[in-house]
Amino acid sequence: xxxxxxxxxxxxxxxxxxxxxxxxxxxxxxxxxxxxxxxxxxxxxxxxxxxxxxxxxxxxxxxxxxxxxxxxxxxxxxxxxxxxxxxxxxxxxxxxxxxxxxxxxxxxxxxxxxxxxxxxxxxxxxxxxxxxxxxxxxxxxxxxxxxxxxxxxxxxxxxxxxxxxxxxxxxxxxxxxxxxx
DNA sequence: GTGGGGATTTACT
DNA sequence: GTAAATCCCCACA
Numbered sequence: 001x002x003x004x005x006x007x008x009x010x011x012x013x014x015x016x017x018x019x020x021x022x023x024x025x026x027x028x029x030x031x032x033x034x035x036x037x038x039x040x041x042x043x044x045x046x047x048x049x050x051x052x053x054x055x056x057x058x059x060x061x062x063x064x065x066x067x068x069x070x071x072x073x074x075x076x077x078x079x080x081x082x083x084x085x086x087x088x089x090x091x092x093x094x095x096x097x098x099x100x101x102x103x104x105x106x107x108x109x110x111x112x113x114x115x116x117x118x119x120x121x122x123x124x125x126x127x128x129x130x131x132x133x134x135x136x137x138x139x140x141x142x143x144x145x146x147x148x149x150x151x152x153x154x155x156x157x158x159x160x161x162x163x164x165x166x167x168x169x170x171x172x173x174x175x176x177x178x179x180x181x
Numbered sequence: 182g183t184g185g186g187g188a189t190t191t192a193c194t
Numbered sequence: 195g196t197a198a199a200t201c202c203c204c205a206c207a
Contacts, residue, residue, distance in 0.1 A: 028188070037188075039203095047203060064189050065200025071188085084188055103191095114189050124202095151188050183207085193197085 001055075003029045003074045003081035008162045010072065010083055012138040015131075018121030020093035020100075022110055024085060026163040026170045028149050030071070032080030036154040040080035050128045051080045058129040060122060067114035070122050072131060086113045086150070086161070089169045096121075112171045 001009075007029040015022045032040025032051060039048045039061065050059040051073050059071040059082050071082035088110040090097045097109050097119040110116040117123070143165040149156050150171070163170045 030188075039188080042204085045204070061188085062202060063187055065187090065202075067189050069188060086188085112189070149188075153187085156188095184205095185203105187201105187203095189199105191197100191199085194195085 001075070003031050003079075003083060004160065006074050007083050007160070008144050009137055009140060010085070011144060011162060011164050012141055014091070014136040014138070015085070015088065015120075016092070016134045016136075017126070018093075019096045020120050021091050022088035022116070022120065023091050024088045025167045026085075026087035026161070028084040028086055029160040029162070030082050030084060031160075032082075035158075037149060037152040037156065037158070038080070038082075040082075044080070048080070051082045052078060053128070056131050056135070058122070058126055058131055060117070060124055060127040060129075062124055063114075068117040068123050069113040070117050070120075070126070072135070084113060085116055087111050087163070087169050087171045088116055089167070090119065107168055111169050 007027050010024050010027050013024050030038040032038040040051045044052050054077045055074050057073045059073055062068055071084045073082050075081040090109050100119050109119050145163055145165045146159045147161050149161045
């Protein structure tokens with residue numbers, strides 16, 4: 001399935017990892033074939049090799065010296081496309097989730113890509129994980145919004161961010177912070 | 182071997 | 195609003 005079709009299908013999907021279940025509310029599509037914003041744009045490397053592999057696997061990367069972000073690889077093998085999981089609502093394993101982010105309100109537990117990985121207990125060791133057992137798609141939604149991607153320097157204007165309209169757990173970093181130059 | 186930058190979060194003023 | 199935290203990866207020499 002092409003990444004731009006698959007991304008909205010992940011909304012409202014159930015993702016279980018590390019004893020916590022999340023209902024996904026916000027994702028972003030990355031298409032390495034012709035996408036300057038993707039890690040895969042400059043070809044296959046040791047870090048992004050999972051994106052070049054078969055669909056349905058977890059691509060985990062470490063950034064800013066302290067955060068992990070996770071993606072679902074997508075499309076036919078070799079296409080290097082992936083979908084970043086940006087936010088979700090904790091629907092099971094709330095006690096575990098709270099213990100991983102002690103000073104957070106329930107609503108903010110997985111509100112952002114770094115936070116999402118934290119509450120699920122995802123780190124580099126989960127890179128390449130097969131998601132067959134842990135990701136359950138829901139029915140296609142009507143209430144889906146799209147808009148520009150967040151936090152990228154390049155090609156941030158492509159409307160490849162998808163979220164569930166009006167959902168309170170969607171991250172509010174809508175207006176990208178201007179980068180100093 | 183080295184250097185610049187990053188798909189972010191948090192705290193502080 | 196702005197700044198600091200913090201380290202791995204990749205490109206280049």
